[in-house]
Amino acid sequence: MHRLICLLPALILSLTTFPSTHADVLPFPTKLQWGNIVRKEASVELHVTSLPDNGIIRMPRLNNPWKRIYLKSDSKKKALEFRPEIAEWLITYPRHARTPGVIVVETTGPPRLLIQPFVTQPNREGIYNLPAYHAVTHGELLRFEPQPHKNTVGYWANEEDWCEWQLNVEEPGEYEVHILQGCGKGHGGSEVSINIGKSKLAFIVEDTGHFQNFKPRNLGRIEIMKPGRQSLKVKPISKAKGAVMDVRAIRLLPVGNG
Numbered sequence: 001m002h003r004l005i006c007l008l009p010a011l012i013l014s015l016t017t018f019p020s021t022h023a024d025v026l027p028f029p030t031k032l033q034w035g036n037i038v039r040k041e042a043s044v045e046l047h048v049t050s051l052p053d054n055g056i057i058r059m060p061r062l063n064n065p066w067k068r069i070y071l072k073s074d075s076k077k078k079a080l081e082f083r084p085e086i087a088e089w090l091i092t093y094p095r096h097a098r099t100p101g102v103i104v105v106e107t108t109g110p111p112r113l114l115i116q117p118f119v120t121q122p123n124r125e126g127i128y129n130l131p132a133y134h135a136v137t138h139g140e141l142l143r144f145e146p147q148p149h150k151n152t153v154g155y156w157a158n159e160e161d162w163c164e165w166q167l168n169v170e171e172p173g174e175y176e177v178h179i180l181q182g183c184g185k186g187h188g189g190s191e192v193s194i195n196i197g198k199s200k201l202a203f204i205v206e207d208t209g210h211f212q213n214f215k216p217r218n219l220g221r222i223e224i225m226k227p228g229r230q231s232l233k234v235k236p237i238s239k240a241k242g243a244v245m246d247v248r249a250i251r252l253l254p255v256g257n258g
Contacts, residue, residue: 035050044105046104050099056093057093058090059088062089062146063112064108065107066106066148073102085143119168126170129249134165139161141157149212152212152246154246161236162236163247164232172225178251183206183208186207188241190239192244196232197224205240
């Protein structure tokens with residue numbers, strides 16, 4: 001069954017990431033079944049007081065990539081097992097560790113819990129930076145993967161899944177569409193469309209040798225016809241092989257500025 005999930009929430013393309021845009025910091029839930037979350041300047045602490053039988057700590061999906069996850073009591077800061085789901089993150093509490101205990105999730109930037117789609121504003125040059133962590137995903141498998149080597153919209157094995165970014169358009173007109181796109185060896189060739197209102201730009205996914213080998217591409221131009229809040233939608237037209245692609249970021253550059 002198709003389901004809709006709204007995730008809880010430099011002019012040159014970089015192979016790492018684009019500059020982040022500002023997001024509203026919203027209160028974190030103070031009480032969960034296993035304990036509570038404490039927000040820090042560049043991390044969150046998961047204070048585990050009641051360990052689930054399966055040892056899995058479930059936390060709300062953050063609007064950030066993370067740097068590392070470890071037990072606060074571990075001087076070596078050994079990485080804990082992690083798995084991203086669509087609307088929450090799963091962390092395995094070590095069997096040998098005592099409870100109560102504290103798991104530290106170090107984030108890139110101040111940790112944010114976004115409960116509404118983030119609306120991106122243009123920067124001073126009129127450019128829209130749309131990082132993976134601001135994407136809203138729709139479907140059964142597609143999700144934001146926050147691991148440092150990923151930091152991407154990925155797990156795109158279902159060609160019915162799609163994603164979108166919200167932006168506040170101040171200047172309608174033509175924009176160049178740049179993308180940081182990865183695709184595993186032998187999996188290229190899917191056809192994908194980018195839509196803003198009635199405008200559409202189609203492109204073929206390029207094989208980059210690995211899904212996390214992100215390549216900057218200039219896909220061409222798209223016209224934004226009116227001002228105000230718009231949705232940039234990325235939808236597969238056809239899937240060539242096992243997965244469509246990974247997307248770390250998209251940028252819109254007003255024609256004449258780049």
